[in-house]
Amino acid sequence: MTITPPALSVFETLESEVRSYCRGWPAVFDRAQGSYLYDEDGHTYLDFFAGAGSLNYGHNNAVLKRALLDYLERDGIVHGLDMATTAKRAFLETFQNVVLRPRDLPYKVMFPGPTGTNAVEAALKLARKVKGREAIVSFTNAFHGMSLGSLAVTGNAFKRAGAGIPLVHGTPMPFDNYLDGQVPDFLWFERLLEDQGSGLNKPAAVIVETIQGEGGINVARAEWLRGLAELCKRRDMLLIVDDIQMGCGRTGAFFSFEDAGITPDIVTLSKSISGYGLPMSLTLFKPELDVWEPGEHNGTFRGNNPAFVTATAALDTYWADGQMEKQTLARGEQIEQALLAICAEHADADATYRGRGMVWGLEFPDPARATRVCRRAFELGLVLETSGPQSEVVKLLPALTTTPDDLDEGLRTLARAVRETA
Incomplete structure (x- = not known):
């Protein structure tokens, strides 16, 4: 497919230099449906990016769109702050009945604002308020958001530098296998906690991703997560799981921590919780942690009622019968087999x-190779992004509703892109 980059336009002349995704995908997109994007010049792209994980059910999902249009056509509440609305009630009841109760999760639900970093900021603030301590422990290569509190527990040096001020009260620890298995799990962490001369103030909480998406698709073992949960309990620290990108079924189960058999004290959700790409986030926490005073944490757009509508429809449609988890795991096996074949074909590339x-994630020792693969894939009609501290990982994040045929097409395109960038 021949793609002509858009001519100098309002994007270049008026929009800030901070824009990023559009630089890797030189097209002006016009519409989208399911797993496909279409640009204004008529080109078609298979989407293995899914709005950075915000579109687990695909673009303009027909069921969710119908629920949203019906709600808007009857003049349902759009902006509601934290007022009680029928849309919010329907979401809360469905979330409780479809997600929380079947998993025996006791969480209270907080609507902290429309984005993932809002949910993280609320989680950090609550943990500090409950424990009366300032320090938070995070992990190497973590990513938790772009506001100051979230950046303080984010590992990426480039993103941290953008803060322009010291990022304090956050201490990084080695993520699972960061030291290539040469050191027992949590040895360094435990030593710092025990040693009065370590300089580590007793943490209020530990925040962790079960799979680090932006950090390079680093997958924590279930036993490592269980060990972390046990350490937090023993040392009187709250455990926060950031499930913003890996939740809502991305790993199979609705929450990514379910397979490890742990119950975090606090959980953050965003991205695909609305199901339709609409801004929405949740901070979930155990009832005994609900020590907020009314209005102590708020935000103008925390009551996004159209997002409540599509979120409710998504839960009813995809999570009431347990089939989505099985389907996702089956699709995952399909992806794994394709990646195995790609690595075998290019054994010389390591x-x-x-x-x-x-x-x-498909990682290359030469970081530039991953960028070239994504660029070539786009030329062939496949949307991919890189991740990792050096952008060395080709990241696959297709919609959970992607059909086996579309998945196979995208994986063949990926294999071709790898072959043609050798």
């Missing part, structure tokens, strides 16, 4: 792969 469910 490429490796890793992932779970429908989030996978």
Whole structure:
């Protein structure tokens, strides 16, 4: 497919230089449906990006769109702050009945604002308020958001530098296998906690991603997560799981921590919780942690009622019968087999792969190779992004509703892109 980059336009002349995704995908997109994007010049692209994980059910999902249009056509409440609305009630009841109760999760639900970093900021603030301590422990290569509190527990040096001020009260620890298995799990962490001369103030909480998406698709073992949960309990620290990208079924189960058999004290959700790409986030926490004063944490757009409508429809449609988890795991096996074949074909490149469910990464020792693969894939009609501290990982994040045929087409295109960038 021949793609002509858009001519100098309002994007270049008026929009800030901070824009990023559009630089890797030189097209002006016009519409989207299911797993496909279409640009204004008539080109078709298979989407293995899914709105950075915000579109688990695809673009303009017909069932969710119908629920949204019906709600808007009857003049349903759009902006509601934290007022009680019928849309919010329907979401809360469905979330409780479809997600929380079947998993025996006791969480209270907080609507902290429309984005993932809002949910993280609320989680950090609550943990500090409950424990009366400032320090938060995070992990190497973590990504938790772009506002200041979230950046303080994010590992990426480039993103941290953008803050322009010292990022304090956050201490990084080695993520699972960061030291290539040469050191027992949590040895360094435990030593710092025990040693009065370590300089580590007793943490209020630990925040962790079960799979680090932006960090390079680094998958934590279930036993490592269980060990972390046990350590937090023993040392009187709250455990926060950031499930913003890996939740809502991305790894198979609705929550990515379910397979490890742990119950975090606090959980953050965003991205695909609305199901339709509409801004929405949740901070979930155990009832005994609900020590907020009314209005102590708020936000103008925390009551996004159209997002409540599509979120309710998504839960009813995809999570009431348990089939979505089985389907995602089956699609994951399809992806894994394709990546295995790619790595075998290019053994000389020392490429490796890793992932779970429908989030996978293909890593190249030469970081530039991953960028070239994504660029060539786009030229062939496949939307992919890179991740990792050096953008060394090709990241696969297709919609959970992607058909086996479309998945196979995208994986063949990926294999071709790898072959043609050798």
